[in-house]
């Protein structure tokens with residue numbers, strides 16, 4: 641049986657932390673679909689197409705990984721792609737509140753879906769897309785926290 645997993649998120653933008661979780665997911669899944677959510681209530685910095693493109697560049701060398709966007713319910717997207725595993729990164733215990741709520745809601749919507757939490761490398765545990773955006777907006781150096789293409793895209797978008 642092919643194990644298909646989905647790693648959903650906003651990825652606004654993808655960071656070295658996300659890349660780390662993708663690599664770790666490949667120990668569990670034969671195929672991983674990185675799913676970029678379009679229907680976010682928050683106004684993203686990057687468009688859905690830009691976020692997908694940056695993910696494709698950042699994950700370019702990995703086989704068994706596909707990047708797609710989705711609109712609507714994650715559980716529907718998972719069903720369409722015959723995935724039974726949802727991957728989420730857990731950085732600090734403070735993430736757990738929101739993450740366990742989402743996992744339980746997704747299980748309510750589809751009992752055949754199992755959420756698996758993965759912990760990133762220790763040196764990446766503080767990293768988030770929102771902090772990267774904030775630092776980049778204030779002209780701080782984020783080059784060690786994101787792929788060079790993302791660093792360039794942030795400069796193009798925000799100046800600097």
Ligand code: PNS
Pocket residue numbers: 648649650651677679712713714715741742743745746
């Ligand atoms: O990176 P994020 O913003 O923490 O990711 C949140 C995301 C995209 C995984 C979540 O909002 C989601 O699954 N959105 C799709 C719509 C949906 O299914 N909502 C119900 C979630 S319980």
